[in-house]
Amino acid sequence: MSIGGGVVLFVIGAILAFAVNIQVAWLDLTMAGYILMAAGVVVFLVGILLLFRRRSVASTTRSAVDPVSGDRVTRRTSSLDDPEY
Template identity: 55%
Template structure:
């Protein structure tokens, strides 16, 4: 989701920076376009970093009774090959 949002921000920013030529005294559309392009690059890079991170989930279940305690631990890891 964040990769697509980053690309969309970059494209909209490029359109505002390079294609829109409306004179406006209050707001510089080209500056807003450059800011959106920068934000799009940052969001895109964050999405790539989060996608490349290894994911891990640990679940611990503890059951205690009169006879003793039973502990069950489950660990799930997904490799980077699963993401492709």
Template identity: 60%
Template sequence: MSIGLGIFLFVVGAILTFALDVSVNWIDLDLVGYILMGAGVVVVVIGIALLARRRASVTTERSGVDPASGQRVTQRSTESDL
């Protein structure tokens, strides 16, 4: 999601900067476009860094025999690092 948002911000900024030829007295659309493009790049870089994080998980499996019924019992538990 964050990579898509970053690409969207970059594209909107590029459109404001390079494609529009509109003059507004109270705001500089070129500056807003450059700011949005910069924010888009930052969001994409953060998104890639978060995707590249290594997520570790530990799976523990225990086997034994139930003394009451004599059947084999297996218990599995998984813990993940988020």
């Protein structure tokens, strides 16, 4: 979501900076476009960093002896650090 948001901010900023030729008395649209483009790059980079951080996997192996049958039981579980998955 943040990667797409960064791209959207960058595109809106580029449109304001380069394609809109309207003069507004209380706002410089070119400067607002550059600010939105910079914010879009920052949001995009943060989204990429969070994406790489989110993909780490934790693996656990447990061995125990079943008290009823006396057999050795090995349980392997793996999970992602992100609770969404």
